[in-house]
Amino acid sequence: MTPEHIATIKQYILQRVAGLDKALLSLGDPRNKDVLVFGCGMGNEILWSARHGARSALGIDLSSPRQEPLDALMAEEGFGNFSYAIHECNVHDLALDHPGQYDLIVSNGVFEHVSDLKGVLNAMRPLLRPGGRIAIYADGLWFSAIGGHLGKTNWEHLWMAPHEIKEQFPERWHAYINHLNRMTAVDFLQALRDVGAVVLQFNVRSDPYLRNAAPLMDAIRARQQVSPTDMSITSVGCEICFLEHL
Template identity: 30%
Template sequence: MAHQGSYQVETFAVGLDHEIRRLNAQVDLFWTSERTALERAGLQGAMDVLDCGCGPGRLIELLKNDNPSLRLTGLEIDPVLVDAATARFRSLGIDDCTVVQGSAEQTGLAPGSFDFIVMRLVLEHVPDPVLALRSLRTLLRPGGRIAVISNDFEFHERTWPPVPELDDLYEAYCASRRADGGDPCIGRRLPALLHEAGFSLVGFETETAHSNMIGDQAFFLAEGAGIPAQLVQDGFLAESVFERMVESWRTMLEHPDHAIIRPLFVGVGENPDPQHQAAQGPLSAGVEAPPLRHDLEFVAPSTDLERQIAEIWAEIIGVEQVGVTNNFFDLGGNSLMLEQIQIRLEELLDADLALTVLFQFPTVASLAASREALDVADRPTPADRDTGSAPNPSTTSGAAVSPEAVSAQAQRRRDAAARRRR
């Protein structure tokens, strides 16, 4: 069995019961946003789902209530928590969810037996995150997905008015977790770690809890003073800082406009289907392609510009055809391809094209419309010719481009053309 890294339920905060209550509250804190984040990640009815590092089982309980057709299993390294989750399910009459004892690294579960894995607030504690993710990947069927939900302590809970001592607390917390082999700032690394473990990356987002939406109490229950008190006991945080923090926290709560906010990071990886992968081949720079969508509606280009843009996209994304309403990212496009497309479009249009424009207009139709607007804007209108005044962006087609953006873009184009002439 792998060792437990930087999380042990009995010593993480002051007391086992307190810590179990805190873990449950931490699931509740994010449930509203997490439920939809998991749906977006692909979790849906009648799937075989594993909650890896399920703790006392609160997430399983909520998922089961929300969607009774999910077939849920918990995996938990700590026998104390296996027992706590099992007892909880029994008391709630949930008799079709089991919790097995095992680690992410050595699960003991049958390969290819799950459609979806959730790993919530666990990866930041394991000594070798890639090893753990690789092992979990073997449990997924081809095309199955994992949603890894993690903290990143540089983006942890913040307040208005600020509680300055939170900086000291997070520094102490990070030092303590690192001393045990964890990485409390792992949130930002999720895409790279999923990729290294052989997943194709299909999503990365943050979910957020805000006190104006869920009240102050939810934060108190989820954080409480248990962890800071333990950090004081373990010598990572000075007692005087802890006392000041309690005072600042109280003052913050008295402010009429006070706010508490906390984000979590969600990385979603897909276990590539080997047949699908062989057909596509790897992309440049070792980035695997997300599966291409062949079920997208095809609307043919209707102008020369649309046809030219669609041809460039198709060539660079590696698909047979691109409809003018297809979203670049749904087609399997990624940021590396965007840069290649930027270069090709600049050649085609003989103009500078900011990458942000490509994000802003992610379909051929919207991009062509924005370019037509810019082209027209750049040409003098009959009235401009009469008066010799500057082009009038408001006389351009109805594309959703602000006049400021149009004139800034037109200026960049003129500057670029001048640079090329030099």
């Protein structure tokens, strides 16, 4: 990686970490815990865990992020001796290899991308120790204003035709068609219910762009059936565990 590239990603990590206290801290506090970060991207939640006094942090992701920018930030902030790593692996393999090793699993901005919600939640279960908890924050749900992850805030993914989206957002097209699960808050709660999760907290955040929705409804409804309830919820956050962890 070039120094410029490393600097850009360091900035990105710092910007993402800045939002984590609001998104995750009330759902899961890393202090004195062995933390697993599900869908760690560039490692933002690892730095966040270290800042909050975690014992260790392992980040897993399906893609293979380069660790140099995180390593540089960890060293700069005095966490050179902190026990951390990023692994490219899926949670199912990790569950086989490392059962019962984590006190806290955190996930930010990932569950709106996961295609097999129940499979992933079930795989997390054996990774936890007694007393273990899972803190999940999923933002930009599909029917919210930013749900298409196009970098826009006005439900373009619901009212534009697919060919227009491909033309206007070519760099986002692949993620748009392949990496968004279209789940609603109700779908997420249903998945928690289906796997038998114990729900300790469940929050929804309403869409800050909601007042822009009314003039778009005709154009949206011309393309698809959509519930205003789903459009009005942009994120879900929860703290869960399973009966054996209580």
